[in-house]
Structure formats: structure tokens, C-alpha cells
Amino acid sequence: MRGGNRFLAAAVLVLIAALALTHTVQNEYFFFAGYVVLQFVVLATAWNILGGYAGYVNFGSGAFFAVGAYTAVALIKALDAPLIVQVIAAFLLSGLLGFGVGALTLRLRGIFFSIATVAVAVICETAVINWRFVGGSRGLAILQPAAPLWFESYTRFLFVVMALIAIFSVALARYIQISWIGRGLRAIRDDEDAAECAGVPTLKLKLAAATLSGALMGAAGAPFPLYMSFIEPTSVFSLNYAVSALAMPIIGGTSSWVGPVIGAVLLASVQQIVTVTISSELNVLVVGVLLVAFVVAAPQGILGLAERLIRSRGVARGALGARDNGIGDRS
């Protein structure tokens, strides 16, 4: 359990660092960008719980994110609910959506779940466009409340909130990975039928993963309306969320909780810099090209490349290089 203590210490350290930054860094843009990077850490981590561990690909991460965001908008408009209520409600509702899509399609082959997530994205977008109360297709302006005590601006506060959500997500993903649940999910990814016969309740585990994954994506979306002070369907349902949530873990490495974090921090930071300096379209293209390149040439992601580098220096021989040839010679 020493690893657990180390992780806890690191988590506390990250939180303290986030708090300290809000009092030391002057440039407001840092928090705007930092918030987005943290938001992608949550999305990538959430995607990986189902996609990376169990091998079921979600193409509709944007929908879960958007359901979270619009849950928050509805709560603000209807009840003027506080942020914490918004986040929890978004977590629950998006989780429910994940469960629903899963219950509908997780009995079938993986591609049907993937297509269903695209379907859910379009159906949710259509519903929101036709829902006047939350602004329909024209959108809605949201008034940011005054910054809480201790914080110079509301954005700085949201930055810390997102850091908290990110820490919670990563801790959850890490727990799942090292526990028996993670081993069950990996068994599903490797060979679902063999997993069933080894006593793994595959449908139940997949449903749990889909629910949790959806819920975390929703939580990532909840503070978004307040962060932007404005909400409209096109930006919330942007394809960029769906692609990034999938590309970041695959580029970072899907086998461990570290992979999505590396992928998200790296890609989202680069995106923030490139968007400012060049163009937003170009950075989306870069993500797409990187995704294809990694899927084809380095399926283990940056983590796998790093492991191979260490191994080629002779630290430990045999394990990973062989794994590449070994996985699933089903043909």
C-alpha cells in the first residue's frame, strides 16, 4: 500500500499547488488555459475507464460532457443552484445516460456500442437545439457570480474546482485499475468469452464502467457554462471533445491511469499554445493525425514507447517487446 500513500501525497500536493498558483500567478489567461487542460484530464481519464480498460470505444464523449453542461444550465435557470449541486447533478445524470446506452448496446459487439454513442450525441444535440428553456440553438448568457472569498476571480475559483474533479477522477481510475475490477475489465478487453467462463460478470462490469465513465464526463462539463459565461449547442457538442477524449488516452497509453493524464496534459497544453499562436483548425487536425499515427505505429502509446526505451537500455529484458507480438493472434 506504499504506492497508495505516495499517490495520496501527490494528489494533495497537486491541490496545494493549484491553490498556491491562484495566489501567485498574475496572468489571468493562465487559469483560462489551465482550466481547459484539467478538463481534458477528466475527459481522457473518464474515457479510458471504459475504452482503455475494457476496450469499448465511446465516440460520443461530447454528448456526456454536454449533458453535464446543460444540466448545470437548467439548474442555474430553474433554481439558481450552487455549483456543487450542479456538479453532482451532472455526475448523476450523465452517469444515467452512460448506463442507458450501455444497457441498450453492451450486450452486442463493441462497434454497436460505438455507433450508439454517436447516435446519443446527435439525439442530445437535436433535443437541446429544440429546447428553448436552455437557449435552444441561439444559446444563453450565464452570469458569473462574484468570486468566492480567497479568490481574485471566478475563473481562478473554477480552476481549483476543476483541479478537484480531476484529482477525484484520476484517483477513481487508479483504484479501478489496480483492483480486481480493473483485472476483470482487462480480461473483458482481452477475451470476453474467456472472461465470462472464468467467472467475470462481464455485462455488469461493462455497465458499471460505462456509468462511471459517463458520470465523470458529465462532471467535467458542469462548470463549463459558468466558465464560458455563455452556452450554445455548437461549441458544447463540438467534435473536438469526442476526438480529444479518445485521442488523448490512446496517445498517452491506455493500459494505465497515467496514460490519459500524460496524453491530456501534453495535447491540451499544445492545443492551448497552438490555438493562440496559429489556428484552432490546425490543432484539431494535428490531434487527428497523431491519433492515427499512434493507433497504427505505437498502440501502447507514449507509456509503451517509454517502457520500450527503458528496456532497450537493458534494465529489464523480455516482457514488453514480446507482448507486442503476442496479443491476440486470433487470425
Add this chain to the structure above:
Amino acid sequence: MTPELLIEAVVAGILLGSFYAAVSIGLSIAFGLLDVPHIAHPAFLVLGAYGAYLLGQHGLDPLLAGAALTPLFFLGGVGVYRFYHAAFERHGSDKGLRGLAFFFGVAFIVEVGLIRVFGVDQRMVEAPYIGKSLALGSMRLPLRMLVPFAVALALTIALSLYLSRTFAGRAIKAVAQDQTALALMGADPVRVKQWAFGIATATCAVAGALLIILGPVEPGLGRLYIGRTFCVAVLAGLGSLPGTLAAGLILGIAESVVLTSFGASWAPAVAFGILLLVLAVRPAGLFGR
């Protein structure tokens, strides 16, 4: 809704439905018969539409442009399949996840690539039959729908006959059912599959031309057609071409009726709604094997 409106909606739906069958037929082959998770099929379709647009700029009729582009698309399809096979199918490691992510990435690159070249604005083509319509009693049938209807019908029937009547077509159907038996007969399954995937992609050139005849096209259109094409391919019962036609008609009529009664903004959700329903109730499709 008055009976006249309903009849009009159904007629429009039939025209549209045959077109939906034509845009889905490539997917029925690639996904239904070859079991390739071809999420990028609708992106190729939009690529075909832009191809017709580009040649149309030089005065070529969109249908002729579509026909002229088929060899190029065929070769492109063969190339994509060879690459897919070499990278994923042969080693088989994590085929499902990696294959899906790969085609998703390809679709995404096509879309952003089109945005960079053509911008996000809608593009359309000109042809003598666009803008005119045929009067049928009190109904007016626009030629921009009738022409795709006729071509789509011809394409679907021709491919159905090809698959059931010719030796190569039967080999494609056989590869879907029993690769070992096919190998024993002396045909190389990989070559059969690459040939079939080439045909599947070539249909995107023609169907893409129909797409831009039917209405203006923008790079993001492919995402809507993920729903429509997969809805038709799954509803058809994977790999059945007559089923594809029937499923296309069902979707076309459903969409057209919803459009008339609830308004255009709900139409995109129809295909996805039917798709979810089919997956939940009868994933083998209406005409499943």
C-alpha cells in the same frame, strides 16, 4: 396532417429512401460482409461529393463526374484495406478498439482536410436537372430528387445482381461466411476482401455525386450520415443488399414524415433513433442472416 400531405411525405420518402440505400450500400459491403468497422464510410461519401463539385467547376455534369471518379475511389479503397489489413487484421492485437479508432481518425482527418481546402461554407453543383420539377397530379417532384432516386435504384440493383450472379460476387459473399472454405477453393480471402472494399469505396464516388445533386454539401455532413448509413446497414441485416434497399426506404419515409409533421430540426435524430431501436430490439436486422 392531411392525407394529401402524408401522401406527399411518403412519396418524397420513397425518393429519399432509395438514395439512402445508395449511400449505405458501400457500408453494407464493408461492414456487413467484410466486418470492417468502417466509421469513415460517410466521410468518403462527402469526399465523393466534393470530388463531383471540383469536377463540376470545370463544367462536368455531377453524375459523369461521379462515374469518372469511381476508378480512383476503387484504388483508394484497395489501398485503405491493404493498409488496414497489414496494420490491424493480420496481427489482430486489439483489432476492435484500434480499428475503430483508426477509421474514426481517418474520418476526422478527411473532415478537417475538407474544411481547410474548401472552408465550412456549403457547396453545390449545377446541372440542367437541378431546380426543375415534374408535376404528378397536384404533386411536384423535384428532379434533384428524382435523378438520385433513379441512379440509386440502378446502382443498388446492379450491385445486388453482381454479388449474387457473378463468380467474384459470390466469392465476396463466401468470404463473409467461411474464409477457410474459400481458401480451400483456391481463392485468397485477403484479395477477395480488398476487391470488395474497393467496390464499397467506389460506390462513394457515385453516391457522393448524388449527395451533392440532392442538396448543398458541407464538410461536417459526414457525421449525420454516420447515423443514416449505419441505420440502414444494421436495419438491413448486415450484408444483405435487397435488405439495404428496403431499409433505406423505411428510413427515407420515416424521416420525411417526421420532417413534415415536426419540422426539419428533428430530422437528424430520426436515423439515430431508429438505429438505437433496432439495436435494442432486433440487432440482427430485418433481413438478418
Add this chain to the structure above:
Amino acid sequence: MTSSVLAVRTVCKRFGGFAALTDVSLTVGPGERLGIIGPNGSGKTTLINCISGSLRADAGSIDFNGIDITRLPAHRRARLGMARSFQIPRPFFSMTAAENVAVPIEYVRHRGAPHAARARREALALLEQMGLADKADLPAGVLPQVDLRKLELARAMAADPSLLLLDEVMAGLSSAEVDEVLDIVLALNRQGVTIIMIEHIMRAIMRFSLRVVCLDAGRIVTEGAPAEVAEHPDVRRIYLGA
């Protein structure tokens, strides 16, 4: 009837228009060793799949230790004490040998209260029993064929089964390796595990079985003592005529 471990009654399975199993019935008593033979495509693996839950029978019923399991998913059957191996070894390739064995330990043996350290200890003990102790921390993907076969056995045994279904565990092994695996299987049976084994290697099936069932075209042709079945005219026709 109640003393049987497994009672299969008139099970049918069709794939499209093809009848893979037609009215197959068989009973297996506690501690028995049943061999199943038959030509390729006769439905042997389909029968194992229907018993283990990888496939659902279209008609008929299956009782396991007096419980009707016809409609239960495979993981519930595993928890009731049924384990199987696959014709082509299907280890979890992204895991080490020890982790492979830990899966059923955590999901069946320790269900509800898994404990990682204990699971590993027990996994290592099982691997040792199969002669794989020194390969526990190697990824499953690097193991040679004979070790994969043993790993399948270890993973099956990790669920503490009362009934073990073996689908050609010896295919592709050398003569010496066949004896090695057969000795392990017989030792498991002496510990009280009931075993059903599909096998093409006649020498192995003769040495292993107390009783043999012969399938052809999805039906049971004959059953009885190994020597009787081997002399049965239908069996001779199927094997020598083919």
C-alpha cells in the same frame, strides 16, 4: 437423478439452417471421466459451449448439481463450480500468467471479498502445481504452446470446479507432452473433480476415459466403455471411412 453432476436433456442447437446439435442427452456422475469423440464438425465443441454457457441451447435443459442452469449466463455457471478450457488456448494476453490465474480466484473463489496479496499467493500455488512456477510473471503471450495448455488448466482449476470441461487440451502437443498433461488431468480427477474431455488423440482418450460418447452430425451415435465404443461398427465406419 439427483446424484448426477451434470444432466443434459434433449439439447438442440441450430446455426441458421444448420443443426449443430439434435436431441443430445447425457448424464455424468460424480468423479467420472467422460471422453467425447467424433469427427470434425460433429458438434463436440458446440456441446461444450452449451454446457459452459458460451452458447445458449435452443431447446432442451441442462442441470448442474441439481440446479437448472439452462438459462444462466456463463459466469453464474462458473460460480456454481463449472470450469472449461478452450480448444485454442485463450489466455488474457495483456496479463502475466499469475494474473491470468488470479482472475477466477478473485471472481469465483474470493467472490465478494477479494484480496490481492492472497489471490497472488494462491495463483502461484496453482501455477506451481502445473509446473509453471518459474513462468508466473511472464506475459501470457510469450509462453509456448504446452505452457499455454497448462495455463488454461491452471485458470480453470482456480475456480475450484466440481466439473471440468476440457476441449482438446492436448492438440498440437508432442507425445511426451501429451502424457505430461494427461498426468495432470488424472491427478485433478483423483482430487474429486468430474471431467468431460473432448479429444482427437485416441491413445489419450482410451487411457483417460471411464466412458466414451461418440458424436456424429450433432447426434450421439453410441456410448459405453472405451473398448466397446472403439469396436462399435458405427464408430469404425465414421473413423475409418472418413
